[in-house]
Amino acid sequence: MSRSLNIVLAGFGGQGVLFAGKLIAYAGLLEDREVSWLPSYGPEMRGGTANCSVCLSDDPIGSPLVLAPDALIAMNQPSLDKFAGVVAEGGVVVADSTLIADIPDVPGVAMCALPATAMAEEAGFKKLANIILAGKLYAETAFCAEDTLWKAMEKCVPAGKAAMLEMNEKALRLGMEA
Amino acid sequence: MTEKETKVVFERPHALLPVVTNYCPGCTHGIVNRLVAECLDELDVEGDAVGVAPVGCTVTSYDFYGCDMIEAAHGRAPAVATAAKRVLSDGVVFAYQGDGDLASIGMAETVHAATRGENITVIFVNNAIYGMTGGQMAPTSLPNQVTQTSPYGRDTATAGFPIRVCELLSSLDGVAYLERVTVDCPKNVRKAKKAIKKAFQTQIDKRGYSLVEIVGTCPTNWGMTPQDAFSWMRENMLPYYPLGVYKDVVADGYANAAEAAAARAADCPIANPAPQTEGGAR
């Protein structure tokens, strides 16, 4: 049976939603699946909202623009407000409760709130709330084999930045175990 | 009877093909074309040269020169020459342009090729009128000059002022050599040739952008005999467009345009990074 997972990651520009999306896409690539990653582009990049669509599938991907995600990572209130209502039946939302005050109940959707920004600050890697949330999404959806996820992280962090890789791995672990 | 020793005193330059030109009687383009060809011969660069012809009276000059030639769109000769030179870095690339081509429709290309310091040579003939299309007002037409499209004379209140190209370009750091000359008499023809040759030498020595402006005439569209046209030019054009050298970085004591530019911006740290530090702007 063919599987597919369509994900939207959304937040403010600079929170790293594009990078977290790339991590998930690389995991799909390493498992030789069909993969697409499509960013929003334009004025939003400059401090406004940013989002990206990631598709993982066993079949060729049609439109890479995800309109009804199976999974949503939301890193701020406007993003959750915008996308929570279009998450597919049986889907999952991973939301950063440090930055989102109002987390609604959506019928048929699993809502996972975790204080990713606070967790990241506490652990000493301020900018990695995105990776913590990606770890949580992995715990919820198992979108790839676990060793693939670690390999994907190695691919996404520039070679020769061992400290950065280590921090990202810790953040991912933190999210997976949250 | 002793044989008379014969000596060639005048011949067609090798870089000028034995073809009939399309220039009107008395036109100064013929003189300038010949000077360019003589310089290509004397510098022995015809085989390495690529000329870029403009749109205007010299539009068909690709048939006159013996070197390889590219015909450019109106005003784009500096862009075309830029790219040809980037590909043929050891070649000798020149653009030959008139006033409308260079200073009106092609002004952006002119200014930017100059400021980039493209190692090309531009031969610019300024006769204050659009000749090919039948005598319309040019960017260099003088105040009150009557043309087909300034029938009451160029009114500076509505048509603005003529552009002095050498003066304008002299402020740009990529420029190595700029001179304004004319070809109204043998003495000035010799000076013009010297300037053109120096412009080519500037390119060969990789010193930066070079341009020679030749103040010329257009007897046909000015409605004058060739001699009257020269008189009118001397009386009216030369006071507006004074002859002389407008920039010569070598005479100023620099090896090239880049060195002169660095000296000019000596107080700007980012433009003159300390030799030890790597990289540029952040």
Place this chain on the structure above:
Amino acid sequence: MAEKVLMKGNEALAEAAMRAGCRFFFGYPITPQTELAAYMSKRMPKVGGTYLQAESEVAAINMVYGAAAAGARAMTSSSSPGISLKGEGISYMAGADLPGVIINVQRGGPGLGGIQPSQADYWQATRALGHGDFRVVVYAPSTVQEMADYAFTAFDVADRYRTPVMILADGMLGQMMEPVVMPEPRDERIEKPWATTGHKHQRAHNVVNSLYLTADELERLNVERYERYAAIERDEQRAETFLVDDADVVVVAFGASARVARSAVVEARAKGVKAGLVRPVTLWPFPKDALEAAVPTARAFLSVEMNMGQMVDDVRLAVAGRRPVEFFGRTGGVIPTPVEVLARIEDLDERMKKGGE
């Protein structure tokens, strides 16, 4: 096999162009093609190539003209409003028989339009890239892999036929990342004895020119060029077909909209509607042969585009009144959804069945 990597379409195209031997890039910043120029600016100096940020789109295309005249593989890229400015140089390249590659990462128009993906430059690309009698070969990639692959094809075809070639992409293909296997560097240069490289006193002077003041001569050259175009129409048509053999409704779509159309076709089949897809890869030459093959079995054609209906003209010309041809599109940067395309397929299928039986 080479490694599969995740790359943006714009970057994949840039890298592939360099691997195809392009060492001269002239451009001007415009969204959504900017990553392409940025990639070139980063990589070209490392391989001894030239990245030159031109003063304008007009200058950039005329630099491509100059570099091509001097025999180099040269390229420029832009997005819709910038392509309009390049029209002058493209026409001159066609008139002077110069090869070169022009990339259009389309955005919405007319005017300044928008910056979201669009296919509204189909007419411009296939009909009116500049003044005069000429054609430009146009490739429409639909994946990031094809962005890379057709960069190679574009340079080869440009050199072989001495013609400008366009790759017509859009903001979606430019911005998205997909796995891509970069083609191995290959540089099969064909001889360019016509190039203006300096004659070194070894040959007569070469002239690169599009001016012919004698009407008879200009006519003769245009007729000769059209003989070359006829060869291109015969030999270079490309299309991909999907489930067309028994299709009642044949969807025709290119580039990004073909991806959406394909999803809709798959869903239609799942619901028992016999739909198929013809995806033109060359927009000029338009793949008439692929459409011709579908006419006998198809009941109707549906052109799906990200514009107000442009390629549908070519579909109608190819189908030549033998079957109904309809259009569905979204424009202004709106990407059609598989659901709305599916609805049009089902509606058309139903009407055909009612009318035909």
